[in-house]
Amino acid sequence: MAVSVAATVLNEVDDIPGLVASLTDQILVPAEIIIVDGGSADGTWEWLLNAKAQYPTLIPIRDESCNLKQSPGPIARGRNVAIAAATSDVIACADAGCTYRPDWLSRLTAPIVAGASEYAVGGSCIDPASSTVWDIASAPFFGVKLNPNEPTKSCTARSMAFRKELWQRVGGFPETVFLGEDTLFDAKVRKLVTPAFPERAKAFYRPRHALKSALSQLASYAIADGAIGIRPARLFRNLARCVVEVLAIIALRWNPIPLLCILALENYFAFRLDWRSLQKATFRVLAARLVFSLMVPWVVSWNQIKGGITKAHQANRQNAS
Known part of the structure; x- marks a missing residue:
């Protein structure tokens, strides 16, 4: 079963190489990696264009309506634009500022591929390779784990998968809110289906907090x-x-x-x-x-x-x- 990965970015030139490299190194190779750029001015878009030659499954889309100057919900809009462009029946959401283990996509989508669920959430953990004191200090208050193997039921879109048809049924991510779009999406989805919580399917998050x-x-x-x-x-x-x-x-x-x-x-x-x-x-x-x-x-x-x-x-x- 084909799986598309969707992400939205804006001014993420420092983080986009790690994100794309980890997504293209998956055991379950994504059919396409669709990244919507909301109008970056720091070189992110140029990096994505240049990376297409190295990563054939990468599909960058520039849509300047996916920023706060043009939309009250630019993150949600970016996700929706990416998912609408996807050709696969199963969608996995990823985020800039994160990297993903090679088995992430296969673990995250396993319940959906097996027909056990239409929706799966993997959660996130602090990347131990680049964590700061305040990353660790603040982690649980953002629903982020320190141990990548610890069970989680966090609904963050840093690691989330669903059938595209389910996304259509709930009307996509709500574009009326700036933050919390994944929480509202999760609440709507849970009224229709029961989520799966696959183990060891976390995004490795690098907030680099002070x-x-x-x-x-x-x-x-x-x-x-x-x-x-x-x-x-x-x-x-x-x-x-x-x-x-x-x-x-x-x-x-x-x-x-x-x-x-x-x-x-x-x-x-x-x-x-x-x-x-x-x-x-x-x-x-x-x-x-x-x-x-x-x-x-x-x-x-x-x-x-x-x-x-x-x-x-x-x-x-x-x-x-």
């Missing part, structure tokens, strides 16, 4: 959640953490025990999802994780409320220019 960029990405996602009106339970949980922390600090005047209890609880929140993967981590990494975890409820609460009020999204690095 503290500032990790917090900015967290804020962007929270603003998007507020603007879209999703994940209200997460907002309430984070607001509750903020309130309890303030009360514990106030109570410190009379008794330190509430604050000590809060610090113990915050340690639990910081490490509960992937503590096994951090058993050999340095003190610097562990401290960074705790610091980032302490910031999460404040950044999420403020920005999700802001997004809910303004209904406006925050541009990412690629669309900022």
Whole structure:
């Protein structure tokens, strides 16, 4: 069964060579690798054109409606343009900023090829070859694993496959939102079919975060959640953490025990999802994780409320220019 890989890029000249090389090195050779460029000005498009001679299955498409100046949902639009151009019945989505193991495509699409499901999600993990302290510190708060073999149910479009007919039935990725298009797509698909979660089908993600960029990405996602009106339970949980922390600090005047209890609880929140993967981590990494975890409820609460009020999204690095 033929499988097409679809991706959308904008100003990704540093990451596009690794993405394309890993996609062309798959055990299950994709029938075509369709990459939609939304109007890059950094050499990404020129690289794609030159790469066609080396990679015959590469199909670059330039569509300048797939950027924030032309569309409220440029990422979703780029994915939709790529998928619409695909000739295969099965589509796998990939992302710039990621690379993929040679068995990624075969593992991701195996449930679909076998007829066990129409939809599969593989998740993502931090690429250990190029991770920063803040990549590791922030990973679980973005639904990203540290261990590539750890089970995941993340619906990220960095590693997602489906039948093209299913994509058509749900109307494609929603082009009305800037971020969170994969979450909304996933929610629509799950109303029709049950997803498969193939093991070891993760994208190897390279965010290259510093503290500032990790917090900015967290804020962007929270603003998007507020603007879209999703994940209200997460907002309430984070607001509750903020309130309890303030009360514990106030109570410190009379008794330190509430604050000590809060610090113990915050340690639990910081490490509960992937503590096994951090058993050999340095003190610097562990401290960074705790610091980032302490910031999460404040950044999420403020920005999700802001997004809910303004209904406006925050541009990412690629669309900022």
